[in-house]
Amino acid sequence: MVGASLASLAAAARAGDHRATATLLRIAEQGGAEADLLERELRHGAPPPAHRIGITGVPGAGKSTLVSQLVTAFRQRGARVAVVAVDPSSPFTGGALLGDRVRMQQHAEDPGVFIRSMATRGMLGGLAQASNAVADTLAALGYDPVIIETVGVGQDELDIVAAAHTTLVVLVPTLGDEVQALKAGLMEIGDAMVVNKSDLPSSAAFVRDLRATLALRRIGGREPPPVHATTATTGEGLDALSHWLFGRDGARAGWMPEREALRRRWALESEIVARIRSRVRARLAAEPELCCQVERGEVGTHEAAGRLMSPIEAD
Ligand SMILES: Nc1nc2c(ncn2[C@@H]2O[C@H](COP(=O)(O)OP(=O)(O)OP(=O)(O)O)[C@@H](O)[C@H]2O)c(=O)[nH]1
Ligand SMILES: [Mg+2]
Structure with missing residues (x-):
């Protein structure tokens, strides 16, 4: 979806259009490039x-x-x-x-x-x-x-x-x-x-x-x-x-700045953990044989983890 239609969806959602809101939530949930665009769009006039x-x-x-x-x-x-x-x-x-x-x-x-x-x-x-x-x-x-x-x-x-x-x-x-x-x-x-x-x-x-x-x-x-x-x-x-x-x-003026800063910091960490987790899952899915060897006890977890992680760590 291009920026212009994201902007019009956001305007409709802010005016109370529930269908537009639902569409934007789907985009946000899916993550990826479009979610980045949406985040940028919503920062205007937030x-x-x-x-x-x-x-x-x-x-x-x-x-x-x-x-x-x-x-x-x-x-x-x-x-x-x-x-x-x-x-x-x-x-x-x-x-x-x-x-x-x-x-x-x-x-x-x-x-x-x-x-x-x-x-x-x-x-x-x-x-x-x-x-x-x-x-x-x-x-x-x-x-x-x-x-x-x-x-x-x-x-x-x-x-x-x-x-x-x-x-x-x-x-x-x-x-x-x-x-x-x-x-x-x-x-x-x-x-x-x-x-x-x-x-x-x-x-x-x-x-x-x-x-x-x-x-x-x-x-x-x-x-x-x-x-x-x-x-x-x-x-x-x-x-x-x-x-x-x-x-x-x-009384939010008193507590919001500190709590919100902590929350944003936590959200950043949680977003990074989520991204790493999905890469780890993708690595495991790409190496089913190695996973089976670990399950059968033929390869140790330490060694297997090293082999699975090396492409991730190389980035
Ligand atoms: N007696 C009594 N029943 C209540 C009260 N509040 C809720 N219930 C009943 O308790 C049941 C569960 O209510 P929910 O509001 O769905 O509870 P919940 O904590 O959201 O449930 P989950 O999301 O499934 O964990 C329903 O049958 C409600 O009608 C109350 O104050 N007194
Ligand atoms: Mg409930």
Whole structure:
């Protein structure tokens, strides 16, 4: 696609044309020369950095339901809102994403809301890099905030969280002990904790325990993150959570420059890692016999790696 049509697509997308936006996102996701052109095009007339809000937490915690409520709250303030729902677990656009669509249906007709679901399929450079390209594009098209939802269990998801300025960690009051352990990793990354499904009877005790745990784990003398109890299905507790989020949003002049610089630095690193990873995969695919020899134990990994890497290192 030539520069001129990219410019007209960008103009249409900025005016709220969802089809133009979808076309641009496809280009950004695919990477390569056309994505470079698009990035350059979008840098013209791009608004100041958008607030990227990451929503992560255990599967089924009610993240999408919560996101839908937050979209409504931001819309009431006149913001143009984008949602990137990332599902690292499913190789196909399966059940979870279908569920997202149902839960976010009420926003489908709203020209001020753009929702994009992504799954692992076809993401050669990795999901973190692809979701980052999508979020960058939506931000450049004037969506602010850009909300990124992901299931928080693995490295891919933690990388996705690194792409956010503000992270909400969503928990539910029914987690068993093994899930509590998993939660330890999640606790470090939350700017705020959300205990959703607080209509469940164990909620008050869970919130109390969580607050106590967070107070104990205080890092570097920093205030522990606030804990918000919500029932996303009814909207209970959403006002307090939105209020906290709007406060942070309004104070962006104070925290945005540093967080945004860190985020860009991270995005650069992640882009380079993605490119190297796809070259490594291409090398492995080009040497199936050597790979089989390693699998059978006939050649050591160290030696094989040296042979596979030499064309890459020669560049
Ligand atoms: N009781 C109760 N159910 C809720 C609440 N919030 C969401 N749910 C229900 O929990 C189920 C999962 O909700 P989702 O919003 O899809 O959860 P999710 O975290 O996005 O799920 P994944 O993306 O699949 O990990 C749905 O059936 C919701 O209706 C809540 O506050 N209370
Ligand atoms: Mg979801």
